[in-house]
Each structure stands twice: as C-alpha cells, then as structure tokens.
Amino acid sequence: MRAAAARHHRSLAAFFSRFTHLRSRMAAPASATVSSAAADPGTAYKLLLSCPTGLPRSRVSVKFDQSFDRIPHPDAALEESISEIWNQRLEQNPSLYNGTKFRYGGNALHYKDDSNQEYCASLHLGLTDYRTFVGTNLNPLWEKFLVPSDGNLFSFNLINLDDSVHCQHMSNPLGNGAIVETSDEKIIVLQRSYNVGEFPGYFVFPGGHSEPLEIGIVGHQAGEEDPAHLNEKVLQEMFEGIIREVVEETGVPANSLTDPVFIGVSCREMNVRPTAFFFTKCDIDSSGVNELYSRAQDGYESTKLYAVSVVGFIALTTLSVDL
Numbered sequence: 291m292r293a294a295a296a297r298h299h300r301s302l303a304a305f306f307s308r309f310t311h312l313r314s315r316m317a318a319p320a321s322a323t324v325s326s327a328a329a330d331p332g333t334a335y336k337l338l339l340s341c342p343t344g345l346p347r348s349r350v351s352v353k354f355d356q357s358f359d360r361i362p363h364p365d366a367a368l369e370e371s372i373s374e375i376w377n378q379r380l381e382q383n384p385s386l387y388n389g390t391k392f393r394y395g396g397n398a399l400h401y402k403d404d405s406n407q408e409y410c411a412s413l414h415l416g417l418t419d420y421r422t423f424v425g426t427n428l429n430p431l432w433e434k435f436l437v438p439s440d441g442n443l444f445s446f447n448l449i450n451l452d453d454s455v456h457c458q459h460m461s462n463p464l465g466n467g468a469i470v471e472t473s474d475e476k477i478i479v480l481q482r483s484y485n486v487g488e489f490p491g492y493f494v495f496p497g498g499h500s501e502p503l504e505i506g507i508v509g510h511q512a513g514e515e516d517p518a519h520l521n522e523k524v525l526q527e528m529f530e531g532i533i534r535e536v537v538e539e540t541g542v543p544a545n546s547l548t549d550p551v552f553i554g555v556s557c558r559e560m561n562v563r564p565t566a567f568f569f570t571k572c573d574i575d576s577s578g579v580n581e582l583y584s585r586a587q588d589g590y591e592s593t594k595l596y597a598v599s600v601v602g603f604i605a606l607t608t609l610s611v612d613l
Contacts, residue, residue: 334559339397341411344551344569349402349410352525354517356510358395358416360426363435363459372425379424386420390502390509391463392524393418394564396454397555411552413566414454415464415524417502417510423461427561435459436562457562465565466532467497468550470540476576476597478540483593493596496539497565498588500524500531532568539591541582546573 363369380386395414402408426435437456470478484490502508505523529550537544550568557564572579576597583595 335556336559337554337556338564339399339411339555341552341554344553345411346549346551347525347529349408350525350528350552351410351412352415352521352528353412354392354415354521354524356416358414358454359393359510360416360418360422360461361458365434368431368434371429371431372422375425375429376421386424388419388421390507391418391420391423391461391499392416392502394462394464394555394566413464413528413555417507418461418463420463423463423563426459426461427463427563432460432561460562462562462564463499464555465497465499465563466528466535467495467565467567468532468536469495469553469567469569470536470542470547471569471571471600472576472579472597473571473573474575475600477600478572478576478579479596479598480539480592481594481596483591486591494592495567496536497532498535498539500527502527504531528566529568532566533570536570538588539586540579540595541584541586542572542574542579543582547571 376388393416395416397414398412399409400412402410426432429435437458439456472478478496479493480496482490482492482494505527507524529552532550533544533547536542536547548571550570553567553569555564555566574582579597580595
C-alpha cells in the first residue's frame, strides 16, 4: 500500500502553496470568527519551499552539520532572556522536558542528473533544543533575535525568511505536518487541546517533530560516524517520524498509510517556526479514522478530529480572508 504513494499524492500536493493560505484560516481557535481569525498574528504563514508535485524519499536529501546550528546573539542581555523565559515556564510547568530537536538551517534544490528533468530537495539541518526554542521563537522579544535587513528589523517584506542568516539566532526546530487523505477522500484536521503550551485550541494537521534521539543523536560528535551514513539516518527519521506522528495523534495503524511524499516547508510569520510538510493516503475511511482517534496514543494533545472533504477543503482556499 505505502509503495503506491506516488500515484496518489498529486491531487493534494499540487495545492500546497494554497494550503499555506488555508492554514491561516484553519489555525484560528474555534471560538474565533473569520474576521478575527484573519487578524490573529498566529495564523499567518509563509512558504519557504514548495514541491508541488511531491517528492518521494529518493528525491530528498539531508545535510546534517554543526554549521546549521544556531549562532548565539551578540546581545548578552537578549541571550540571558532565554534562560529567564525557560525558568519561568518551568515554574509554571515543572514537567517540561528540554529535548533535542533538529534545527532548520535552509534548503537547496538541484537536479538529479544531467537531464535536468527531475529536481531534488536538500534540507540543511543542525541541532537545537526545546529550551532554546522556548527562549527564542516563543520569547515575547522573538523579533529582536532576527538579523535586520535593510535596516528594518521588523518588516517581513524586507526579510527572506528562508535566508538562514536572518534567522541565525533563532532556535527554529523543524516541525513536521501531514496532509492525510482518507479512503473516502477526506482530509484529517485536529483541534489542539487547550492544555498545550503553544496555540491552544487552534486547528492543525497531524504532526510534531522528527526526533534526533530516535536515531541515537544527542549532539554533534565529529569523526564517529560517516557523514553520508548519518545524513541518510536523519532523512530516514524524517520520513518515518511523520508516519509515527500521524499514528500517535490519530490512532490509525502505520500499515494503513502510504509512503509519505515531501511537499514543502512553511513557517509562521509570528515566530518564524518552520514545518516540513508531507502527504500520505490512508486506506481507512473517515468514520473508521474517527473511531480509531478515540484510542490515539497522543489524543490528549487534541480535543477533536475533523474529516473535511477534499473538494470543500480546496474550495476554502479560493475564498477571501475578509469574508
């Protein structure tokens, strides 16, 4: 089943650039009106990389290197705020865990061979952790961590958010998200719990993060492993990690899902947090997925699962956000 992904993904992957617009509508909490949702700064996204035909794992690569790690900010007081913010969060929630995450450091496109017909995407990844994410991306002063462009620190129109230089002081852990299509052509959407720390009550696609610890990475250890082999392990975790997140958050079994295809990277405008997106099909219909959701391992992270028709889902992207 999963090997057949390439035959099925195009109906949705081609609309990825429009999904970013749609996420601006979906991300608003359920209590928000359309007009207030449009004004919510947490609902705005930008595309960093779009692969509209979808790329199988064979056409995606990873360059995992310490050079893509975060660079500390030269302002000592701003750096100190990272610890202050983290300690405040710990006081509020002592169960917080400072886990290691892959850091997004940019991307590159190249052709697979001399025919120039099949392009491939390379993702540049380093390491970061949850503490630094909370202290930079989730810091009330997060904009100050951005490197200014043309003398204007806060104008997103003047900043290329995919330029690693502008975000070099941000933690920027690379999240993952899945557009899951059921056998009756519905798209799975979750409403986040009001008990989660980031964007409670918002509508999201299933996802989370690929985990360095899943493949034994706790830090950069020069010379202990062949770089090519390490890059392949990280790539494998990216493609296996998104399946794991879908399984844990929706309850569907892994063997019901096709091999995921990579369709791009987006980021929030509000805190420049990046997310890699994938597309997969599930051979279970929407009613069956809803039944499985009640027993999902990570069901506590969301309060409800919605199954939206593909036609209705795509139609939403044609509407004005002011309607």
